[in-house]
Amino acid sequence: MPNTPIKPRRYRGASGDQRRAERYQQLIDAGLAVIGDVGYQACSVRSICAEAGLTERYFYESFANKEALLAEIYHAQTDYLKATMLAAFAHAERNSEAFANAGLRAFFETLHQNPAIARLLLFEILGVSDTVDRLYYEAMEEFAVLIRSLASSLGLADIANMPNQDIIYAGLVGAVIQIARRWALTGYQDSVDVVVASSLFLFVATSNYTERTYNA
16 A cells, blocks of 8 residues: 655644744744844843743744844844845936935835834844854845945946955945944934935945046
């Protein structure tokens, strides 16, 4: 008699894998909410599970510990931010100032509209451990590479003759992050337009300096 494949057990119309995926997402969402509210150091696995409406058994089904959850949340939110910026770039006019403005506006509007994301990306990710610090610096490098590759593909903000493009783009990303931190710490007192214009100045100044100094 041929073997009959065993179908995965279903509960209330959902398979075990589907329910695990749902619990995983519940914990991701709960972790972001709790960390955004009280901070990473003050939160606990118990408080995250309470927010998610799940027992701790289900937490350890998906994550080894609280730090592992933080890493997954950080990956998810940086991916979301990059996708938002890419969508903005796609609709921008094909000139360097409009290109930079679109990306910066998408970045700052996302932080302004989502304080929990802002707190996580700008503050809570720092100083947790060497492993998490590496995630942060890798993400910053990815943003620098993203901006450089998109600008290059569109023929915008050409700084090809600069001594080291990687350093320049990393510096621009770092400056924007610092502007965002200051903005958040002041309670978002300035408008989105103000912080976008202030950050855009750095990109325009870089482009103008390059044009004047290296492309004369």
